[in-house]
Amino acid sequence: MLKRISALMLAGLTAMSVAACGGGSGGTGGSGGGGDAITMGFSQVGAESGWRTANTKSVQDSAKNAGVTLKFSDAQQKQENQIKAIRSYIQQKVDIIAFSPVVESGWETVLKEAKDAKIPVILTDRAVDSKDTTLYKTFLGSDFIEEGKKAGQWLVEEYKSSTDPVNIVELQGTTGSAPANDRKAGFAEVIGAESKFKIVASQTGDFTRAKGKEVMEAFLKSNPDIDVLYAHNDDMGLGAIEAIEGAGKVPGKDIKIITVDAVKDGMQALSDGKINFIVECSPLLGPQLMDLAKKVIKGEQVPARVVTEETTFNQEQAKQALSTRQY
Numbered sequence: 001m002l003k004r005i006s007a008l009m010l011a012g013l014t015a016m017s018v019a020a021c022g023g024g025s026g027g028t029g030g031s032g033g034g035g036d037a038i039t040m041g042f043s044q045v046g047a048e049s050g051w052r053t054a055n056t057k058s059v060q061d062s063a064k065n066a067g068v069t070l071k072f073s074d075a076q077q078k079q080e081n082q083i084k085a086i087r088s089y090i091q092q093k094v095d096i097i098a099f100s101p102v103v104e105s106g107w108e109t110v111l112k113e114a115k116d117a118k119i120p121v122i123l124t125d126r127a128v129d130s131k132d133t134t135l136y137k138t139f140l141g142s143d144f145i146e147e148g149k150k151a152g153q154w155l156v157e158e159y160k161s162s163t164d165p166v167n168i169v170e171l172q173g174t175t176g177s178a179p180a181n182d183r184k185a186g187f188a189e190v191i192g193a194e195s196k197f198k199i200v201a202s203q204t205g206d207f208t209r210a211k212g213k214e215v216m217e218a219f220l221k222s223n224p225d226i227d228v229l230y231a232h233n234d235d236m237g238l239g240a241i242e243a244i245e246g247a248g249k250v251p252g253k254d255i256k257i258i259t260v261d262a263v264k265d266g267m268q269a270l271s272d273g274k275i276n277f278i279v280e281c282s283p284l285l286g287p288q289l290m291d292l293a294k295k296v297i298k299g300e301q302v303p304a305r306v307v308t309e310e311t312t313f314n315q316e317q318a319k320q321a322l323s324t325r326q327y
């Protein structure tokens with residue numbers, strides 16, 4: 001009898017300690033459910049691209065899996081909307097704020113307001129240019145300069161045996177955004193080492209397919225001899241492909257195309273030979289974001305910078321990867 005009671009007590013204690021540890025695995029989100037409830041206010045840039053849609057899904061799914069209550073807002077690519085959303089999260093006294101800043105500058109005031117209210121902030125995907133790094137706990141996202149360099153390195157290799165001038169047009173991302181600034185800078189640094197590479201036109205396409213098409217149409221009218229298009233994301237590249245085909249040229253052959261992201265539509269165009277090279281930028285930041293948020297709230301130390309792991313794809317690699325691409 002005594003033995004039976006001890007066994008029951010032991011079973012009860014084991015169950016209690018499992019509950020205190022926060023329960024089982026949280027599916028795709030590594031954090032697991034349970035523990036103290038966390039409310040996160042998340043201000044998303046918008047829905048400008050396939051990448052952004054996948055990023056939103058990753059954040060929403062991971063919050064669910066990690067047992068985090070998510071208050072989500074879409075800023076429609078406007079900084080003023082993001083500032084309003086952050087102020088509203090401060091008023092609602094959420095436990096933590098995460099956001100992907102549409103542009104790099106102009107965040108100090110609102111981030112100070114969050115700090116004064118003792119609400120920690122995590123930057124995700126894009127950085128801010130504030131020198132005061134105490135305004136946020138960590139920055140999780142890609143190294144956009146590195147992405148630009150990888151695009152440039154492919155081009156240098158592709159034209160290594162040619163001495164002719166190479167005329168490049170560039171479709172930039174949203175003006176003032178970290179990925180537009182950094183992808184431009186990284187690319188320029190690498191190709192700048194050889195004078196044959198000339199950027200003959202460079203303009204923003206705001207990371208959207210429609211703008212990519214419109215700007216490429218204008219580029220084609222004013223520049224008869226374009227050899228290469230460098231688009232800061234797949235969506236603008238895909239819009240530009242429509243413009244190139246509309247002008248009677250063959251994308252991937254008459255004009256070589258390099259893009260960034262590697263979303264499914266981009267990978268499809270790459271395996272169809274319409275794009276020549278894609279630098280990956282992963283949108284699947286949700287699981288890491290939830291883990292970091294839990295650590296920050298527990299007062300644990302987190303790294304100041306968490307860089308996303310990424311690769312690159314040529315046409316053959318895209319054919320291999322396409323069937324298992326999640327987004």
Ligand code: AHR
Binds near residue numbers: 179207234
């Ligand atoms: O900040 C990441 C960039 O934003 C992606 O490359 C682009 O597609 C998106 O809109």
